[in-house]
Amino acid sequence: MVSVAAKRRRKRGRPRAENVHREPNGRVSRAKNPDNTTYRPQDPIDAMVARLRAIGWNEKPKKVQEYAMKDPRISSYVGRLVINYETQHMHPAPPADIINIDQFNASQKYLQIRNAYHRAIGSPGAYYEDGIGVELTEDEKADSVARAKARWLGVQKAIQEANNMHHGSNLYAAIQIIVVEDQVMPHLIGDLRLALNALDNHFKGVT
Incomplete structure (x- = not known):
């Protein structure tokens, strides 16, 4: 006698076709x-x-x-x-x-300094590299955080000083929208060049 469970299994759709060629999705x-x-x-x-x-x-x-x-x-x-x-x-x-090569390199260094700063303050939006890093003492960690913050303040100051020299420009917006957010904004390229020139000069002046 066929059990109730066996009868139910028989009613569950058509049996799977065997020995047929299937696509990657199983069809x-x-x-x-x-x-x-x-x-x-x-x-x-x-x-x-x-x-x-x-x-x-x-x-x-x-x-x-x-x-x-x-x-x-x-x-x-x-x-x-x-x-x-x-x-x-x-x-x-x-x-x-x-933008020229120096300007592009300045944009990439800006992103690195920005990310280091966000790591230093524990921002959830920071990028953390995989792998095991060097174990630091508490004093070394404090020094690393202080340096990351100082570098970030330095680039912000460089952008602000350049922005003050070019009235009507918005260098912060150009950096944020094009470099950080990766949005296509052709009308901001002029301001972007000014910001990246300021950063390039800043980085070349840092020993």
């Missing part, structure tokens, strides 16, 4: 020649082409696209600005949305 393949169909993850080059299309760089000259595809800086807006600078000679007309 039965509808391909006419499934044995000749190979499913592969997206090719890295195809993924980059899609990325260039998404950011509007698929209309750039071919040489610029090839250059950008090999450069990891393409992933950020500030990175694309410096790539524009480095590939000016490949454009029919020099692009206006550029």
Whole structure:
């Protein structure tokens, strides 16, 4: 006699088809020649082409696209600005949305100092590297925190002094929106250059 549990199991939909070709998601393949169909993850080059299309760089000259595809800086807006600078000679007309290499390096150092400051104050938004760091004494920790805070105050002062010299500009907004938040804001590039020039001069004056 068939048990009640066995009867219930029989009613749970169609039995799973066996010995059939399936797609990666588990569905039965509808391909006419499934044995000749190979499913592969997206090719890295195809993924980059899609990325260039998404950011509007698929209309750039071919040489610029090839250059950008090999450069990891393409992933950020500030990175694309410096790539524009480095590939000016490949454009029919020099692009206006550029920053130079010193300015880009200043932006990256700013991000490092900002993150070190947020780590020092225990901000949940700080980035912490994986791995085991050097164990510090309480005095060493206090000294590290003090240095991180001093560096952060230094860059803030440099930006403020530059902002005071350029009335009507908003250098803080340019740094925050473009460098930190990675937003595409072409109308702030002029202010961004001023801020990064100030930071570059500040960093070169720090021993």
